[in-house]
Amino acid sequence: MKKKPPPSVWGSLALMGQLGFTIAIPLALGAWGGSYLDGITHTKSLYLLLGLLLGLIVGVYGAYRLFSRFF
Amino acid sequence: MFLQWRLQSFNIPPDVIFTPFGFSITNTLLCTWITLVLLVIIIYFGTRKRNIIPSGFQNFVEWGYEGILNLVVGVVGREKARRFFPLVGVFFFFALFANLLDILPGIDTIGWVDQSKVLAAHLNPPGSFLLSGAYTSMIIPWFRPPTTDLNVTFAMALISVIVTQIFGFVALGAGQHLGKYFKFKELFTNGVQGPIEFFVGIIELITEISRVLSFAFRLFGNIFAGSAVLAVFAFLVPALGNIIFIPFEIFVSLVQALIFALLTLVFMEMAVTSQEHAADESEHEAEEEYVHNEEKELATSH
Numbered sequence: 001m002k003k004k005p006p007p008s009v010w011g012s013l014a015l016m017g018q019l020g021f022t023i024a025i026p027l028a029l030g031a032w033g034g035s036y037l038d039g040i041t042h043t044k045s046l047y048l049l050l051g052l053l054l055g056l057i058v059g060v061y062g063a064y065r066l067f068s069r070f071f
Numbered sequence: 072m073f074l075q076w077r078l079q080s081f082n083i084p085p086d087v088i089f090t091p092f093g094f095s096i097t098n099t100l101l102c103t104w105i106t107l108v109l110l111v112i113i114i115y116f117g118t119r120k121r122n123i124i125p126s127g128f129q130n131f132v133e134w135g136y137e138g139i140l141n142l143v144v145g146v147v148g149r150e151k152a153r154r155f156f157p158l159v160g161v162f163f164f165f166a167l168f169a170n171l172l173d174i175l176p177g178i179d180t181i182g183w184v185d186q187s188k189v190l191a192a193h194l195n196p197p198g199s200f201l202l203s204g205a206y207t208s209m210i211i212p213w214f215r216p217p218t219t220d221l222n223v224t225f226a227m228a229l230i231s232v233i234v235t236q237i238f239g240f241v242a243l244g245a246g247q248h249l250g251k252y253f254k255f256k257e258l259f260t261n262g263v264q265g266p267i268e269f270f271v272g273i274i275e276l277i278t279e280i281s282r283v284l285s286f287a288f289r290l291f292g293n294i295f296a297g298s299a300v301l302a303v304f305a306f307l308v309p310a311l312g313n314i315i316f317i318p319f320e321i322f323v324s325l326v327q328a329l330i331f332a333l334l335t336l337v338f339m340e341m342a343v344t345s346q347e348h349a350a351d352e353s354e355h356e357a358e359e360e361y362v363h364n365e366e367k368e369l370a371t372s373h
Contacts, residue, residue, distance in 0.1 A: 011146050014333040021285030026277060029284075061271065062278040069341070 015066060022066055023059035030055025077208035078306050079179065081299050085220045086211045088183065098182070098212055099220035106168045106217055139163050139332070145364075146333070147340045155339050158234055162227065163332035166290065169217040170324030173298050174317050182212040218294040218327075221287065228286035231335045232279065239342035248342075252276040282338065286331065293327045 034051025041047070085097040117132025125133050139160050144152040172178055184197055188209040197206045217223045239248045250256065254272040258265045297320045304312035 010142060010329055011333050011337060014330040015337060017289065017330050018285065018334055021289060022278065022281075025281040025284050029277075029281060058274045058277050058281075061274050062281075065275070065278070 018066060019063055022062040026058035026062065027052065027055035030058070075204050075207075076306065077205060079208050079210055079212075079302065081295075081302075083221065083295070085215060085222075088211060088213055097220070098215040099217050099223060102172055102178075102214050103169070103217040103223060105214075106165065106172065109168055110164060135164075136160070142333070143336060146336055151340065151343070154238070155336055158231075159332045159336045159339075162231070162335055163328050166218060166227070166328035166331050167324060169223070170294050170297075170328055171321065172214070172216040173219070173294060173301065173324065174320050175214075178214045178216065179212045179298065179302060180210065181214065182210045185209045185211050216294060216298060218290055219298050221291045224291040225283070225287040227290070227331070228283045231286055231331075231338075232283050235335070235339050235342045236279075238339050242343035252279070286334065290327055290331055293323055297323050 030051035030053075031048060032051075034045075034048035037043075037047035037051070038045060085099040087095040088098050088101065089096040113132065117129050120129060122129065140152070140156060143156050143159055147155060184202065184206060186196075189196060189206070192205060192209075194205060202210070236248075239251075242248075252272050252275055254269045257268040257272075261268060301313060301316055301320060304316050
């Protein structure tokens, strides 16, 4: 096992700052797109929930990808 | 009456201050130009003499430049730093100076008097150029920090993401780079896992796009909020409150500029490494760099 250089402190802090946005923005986009589709199709909240679910999946996967370089 | 001031209203869109030839010049655009001119002046005077042994102002400019350069080299290694540093460095210094305008006196407080508001409040035009009383909340400021305008930060975020994509295309080739997002090959070859991997590729594409928003809103939100905090505390605790908040804003300006530049750097590095040997090359290079620096430090400390 070769010795890895410690990741730079500032680089890591910057990534921490990105974590919240990575989770929040797909959620918000999913909710917005879902409610827009609900408005078009006159469904009650089917697409809103689907959009939220998709946003959640994207957010969690994005967060995993963001930090996978450290594992 | 004379010593009464009112807190100005905070509007998110910037105000138009001149319209020469029908082209609207906003206060943030004016400050963007000021920032650029300031940067050019600093670089000009910092590199005018170029002594081998720097001193004075040249030393200061080199210190700032080398600080960022070493940070970039530490994250991606020397080879890639040569490609990435021009953009990352410009992002850092532009964002830093744009943010730091926030703490200068005169920002948000010098400007035209908004005649429509004066008329709406049934007041006479102000008598002198020093405003007091109700007029103080009717200013259209001439100067407003560029990064408190969503247009500026959005443009920076777009440049960051698009250039990252270009680096990805150049480093990996169109096929492999697009293959990160559209996994048609895996869809048909990997059996049951195929559709999942295809879906993951699409997710990757969405995160890529949502990064424009996260970059733009982080910088905009932090600096806009900082500017609002400075204004509010100037009214809540006159003279004393900002003894705490101006240093804090200087810190926030530095950190936000650094975060914007470093995140751009990190994502560029992610874009140019293919997924199969992600982390291999660059880590190897960064490791060599690290060992090299350690040796140098040891040598100088003895």
